[in-house]
Amino acid sequence: MAYEAQIDSLINLMTLEEKINMLHGTSSFTSGGVERLGIPELTMSDGPHGVRPEHGRDWSLDNAGNDSSTYLPTGIALAATWNPDLGYEYGAVLGREAKARGKDVILGPGINIMRTPLNGRNFEYLSEDPHLVSRMVVGYIKGVQDQGIAACVKHFAANNQEIKRAEVNVEMSERALRELYLPGFKAAVEEADVLTVMGAYNKFRGQYATHNEYLVNNILKGEWGFKGLVMSDWGAVQNTMEAALYGNDIEMGTDLLQMPNIDYNKFLMADTLLSLVKSGQVDQKLIDDKVRRILRVMFSTNMINGSRSDGALSTKPHQQTALKVAEEALVLLKNEKNLLPLNKASVKSIAVIGANATRKQGMGGGSSQVRSPYEVTPLDGIKRLAGNGVAITYAPGFEVTREEKANQQLIDEAVKAAKGAEVVVYVGGWTHGYTDNWDGGAFDAEGADKPNMNLPFAQDQLLDAVLKANPRTVVVLIGGGPLDMSRWESRASSILQAWYPGMEGGTAIANVLFGEVNPSGKLPVTFPKKLQDAPAHALGEYPGDKDTVNVHYREDIFVGYRYHDTYKVAPQFGFGHGLSYTTFGYSNLKAAKNGEGVAVTLTVKNTGKAAGAEVVQLYVKDTEAAVKRPEKELKSFSKIFLKPGESKEVSVNLPKEAFQYFDEAKMQWVLEPGSFIIMAGSSSQDIRQSAEISL
The missing domain is CATH 2.60.40.10 (Immunoglobulins)
Incomplete structure (x- = not known):
């Protein structure tokens, strides 16, 4: 690398204490620098589909009205475009906006394989298929890093569930590891030259993934020759000696209960590591290697002896990229009677039904929250495009509550609206949480898996009533993956999968509904008919053995369509499926x-x-x-x-x-x-x- 001589000279000028300070967090989103040598702190930011609104050093929101970023469609939506060129544009938006907010590392993309439909973070990830993941991840990373910002591919590796994520020990065959779970990371390193990698919470074959000798030292840094830095997920370092020996370079983490009085010198890779080096139990060469990797990232992103071009926050071109990705991500699952596209010149009345028609999703989902200057809801988009010539009524039909009970009054109102309209557009599916903010208990969110594949909030009952009231119903589904449609799919002639489509999602949905845009999205994940048809549940193990917290991937390489095709289990909608108006x-x-x-x-x-x-x-x-x-x-x-x-x-x-x-x-x-x-x-x-x- 071009900077190696400068890096060596800087390392030679550092004290051991200064080196150790660079290996752990100094705030919620920074790791240490060496001010006297002109080495700044490394500043990181979530997330994978929009620069998160946290203050530079803690979890509190910046409150300046102009400090809002572009809310891009989530990872699963990006993958549904099957368009690597859009992946590059997507990454470029993130890189420019991270730069505008003074960040050095954007904590994305997330690329873990979708092993089970229940994984709470599937909405952030790309696919069940390693080839699709590999092609999309390269564009994303290059888009970010061409702006002079480091991407951080995550979570390495086998982080395929949120439930018990910090406890589970994943056991899988070497073949499954190599054929399914590693190719995306390999492409990120060898083709995209990703600068940083984030370790996972889970154990892999008995050792924590974030300091796993086989995964990090042997494969990532050994076989693949990765020269950048490995950081832990927040709080994922569990053992100082293993972290020192087995390849973790920066320990990040925050105990929210202790804020703001956190002593970062008590991190496992702080004072404890310092004492191990001083006592001769850890070779200082290991510390030098970690510092060298951090400095490589800093030089590569012009943090030292360089200058960055200006970034930009939520510009019109960035918003247009969000729209373009949303449009190409929408998957027309079904259109039997050619109900779509709607003709705004001939349709005189539309009933929009469903709480997701007015719900904003950007501030949900956990660490991928994005605060955008605006978010076009599906109802907004439909009203704008339909114009004054179409009478539009709205009925929520269901409530987003923890109880998930049917509200008969809302159902009755929805049925009345459906009967009084030529066409119904039902907007339902999943939500990120029970409230607009992440509360740790949700459907598509970090830290929790879905309880099942059923539509929440008694939507099956609602849909049943709406379809009986008006068969000319288009079902639009928001959410991060498959759901059980068995109670109503056969009676719904048109179904559109919209994912979490970002700040211009409502515009994109309306454009497709009215034929302004021809849908071209394809499913990046199989939609099984029922949960028992998903291979992790039919053949494998989930969420893990109750006694040992081991999760055996007994389905092996037969994930997603590989299972459905080989074992002759018909899906609801197959991998790669997506219809067009032509x-x-x-x-x-x-x-x-x-x-x-x-x-x-x-x-x-x-x-x-x-x-x-x-x-x-x-x-x-x-x-x-x-x-x-x-x-x-x-x-x-x-x-x-x-x-x-x-x-x-x-x-x-x-x-x-x-x-x-x-x-x-x-x-x-x-x-x-x-x-x-x-x-x-x-x-x-x-x-x-x-x-x-x-x-």
């Missing part, structure tokens, strides 16, 4: 050897009457293998935009890695000679073309 034809799929890989070409044509975008998904099937392999695995995808009647040739080179599996006996990746089938489809459940090739 249609696409696939033809001329060809596959030929190209060096060690395979060159694939096919033609896609817009066969409908509207301009639109299709995500062409390439899956690979190994016809005969020495180990059990999934029915198919995603290995490439391309999002293409086509006018009516327009055709494009899609060309992809699948590298040899696309055909390999991890051999646990050899502890290496293996390409087993034989026949492979390459499949091109609009989803994992909708394969349009296939070709066989021998390797």
